[in-house]
Amino acid sequence: MNQPNATPAGPTRFGFFIAPYHPLNGNPTLQIQRDLELVELADRLGYAEAWVGEHHSAGMEIIAAPEVFLAAAAQRTQQIRLGTGVNSLPYHQPMMLADRLALADHLSKGRMMMGIGPGQLASDAAMMGVPPARQREMMHESLAALAPLLRGEVVSAKTDWFELNDARLQLLPYQQDGIELAVASTISPSGAVLAGKHGAGLLSLAASDPSGYEALMPNWKVYEQTMTANGHTVDRAKWRLVAPMHIAETREQARREAEWGVGHLVDYMKRLSGMDMPWGDTAAAAVEQWTGPGFPSFGRATIGTPDDAIAAIEALAQQSGGFGIFLVLGLNVADWDATLRSARLFAEHVIPHFTRANRNREASLNWANENSERFMTGLRAGIEAAFVTHGQALADALQPEEGN
Known part of the structure; x- marks a missing residue:
């Protein structure tokens, strides 16, 4: 727990949360390839997840x-950890999903993580005949079977949508301590309760939404209480917050770049909800709305400079009381080159601020500055001593040679 008046801890690990969102007027094969390229770049730049x-x-x-x-x-990739963000549990037979995750863990040499949710799109559930009112209950039923399967236990369970009889995984995950689980949490405390019951991490997907922002601390308190009640250790370092960001060298440039593709998001929200968006007439108006009051579901975006990104993350740390991992929500609102440049700027300027990667470099320069008079005096004395010692050799070298 944080001490009274202590500054809440900011994140020390960073990553991307890729839904992904892709415009309907692009080549889907290339769009998926670019998603892979973004993960490759993140791995090279030192993103954690x-x-x-x-x-x-x-x-x-x-x-x-x-x-x-x-x-x-x-x-x-070589080191970046890879998470399903998220698996919609009501859409899968638990043993089949656990089997696939165990295999993926071997293919990644132990870098897999599993995100857990009930399913976001109502159209997904409708096509599969999953009753929306049952989705969260089905998620609880599935995880109650899936978590022990991943631990290597034998599971028998029967519900109205799946059955397991002495089920076990023939291949356990590569990771000896198991695949890390994280439960999606938005505004209601249901995700926090499920995560706390199973000792999973908390994945706060609506951290920048005004309602989700206000719910961060209440949901964490529910999570803490449920974790403790079920005998699990609470660790803020495993709390992940997600928010949309796009940065450039200036705010004006970042906003122009976001205007390139924000219309696709506006159209997506309009067509999913069946309602007009009153601020969707121009790209500039949409960006203004997104960075101000925010978009439904997507929350408020930070579209600006690295300093703006740092300020937004620090505000999240203050609001939440401290968390361990920040994930940039990938929205593809800027063109590809600008998207890659934003990822590089974030790695170059935002991540080192929170990891304090340059603290000893700064301390070293400060120390040199504070002692500069002493060091320069010694340097001058050394130069003068060298002239005394080697002055004759220098004079001889400057004498013209005989015959010239």
Whole structure:
């Protein structure tokens, strides 16, 4: 727990949360390849994690099996951890999903993580005949079977939508201590309760939404209480917050770059909800709304400079009381070159601020500055002593040679 008046701890690990969102007027094969390239770049730049979502309808979020995508990403990367963000548990037989995750963990040499949720798109559930009112209950039923399976236990369970009889995984995960689990949490405390019951981490997807922002501390308190009641250790370092960001060298440049593709998000929200967006007439007006009051579901975006990103993350740390991992929500609102430049700027200027990577470099320069008079005096004395010692040799060298 934080001490009274202590400054809340900011994150020390960073990553991307890739839904993904892709415009309908692009080449889907190339769009998915660019998602892989973003994970590759994140690995090279030192990001700690990449999470990839699961969706089955509405056309923009086009990765249906995140564990398949992440198995491909594992072959292109070296160190970055890879998470399903999230698996929609009501859409899967628990043993089959656990089996696929265990296999992906071997393919990645132990870098897999599992995000857990009930399913986001109502159109997904409708196509599969999953009753929306049952989705969260089905998620609880599934995780009650899936978590012990991943631990190597034998599970028998019967519900109205799946049955397991002395089920066990023939291949356990590569990680000896198991695959890390994280439960999606938005505004209601249901995710916090489920995570606390199973000792999973908390994945706060609506951290920048005004309602989600206000719910951060209450949900954490529910999570703490539930974790403790179930005998689990609470660790803020495993709390992940997600928020949309795009940065450039100036705010004006960042906003121009975001205007390139923000219309696709506005159209997506309009067509999913069946309602007009009153601020969707121009790209500039949409960006203004997004960075101000915010978008439904997507919350407020930080579109500006690295300093703006630092301020937004520090505000999240203050509001939440401290968390361990910040994930940039990848929205593809800027063109590809600008998206990559934003990722590089974030790695170059934002991450070192929170990891304090340059603290000893700064201390070393400050120490040199504070002692500069002493050091310069010694330097001058050394130069003068050298002239005394080697002055004759210098004079002889400057004498013209005989015959010249």
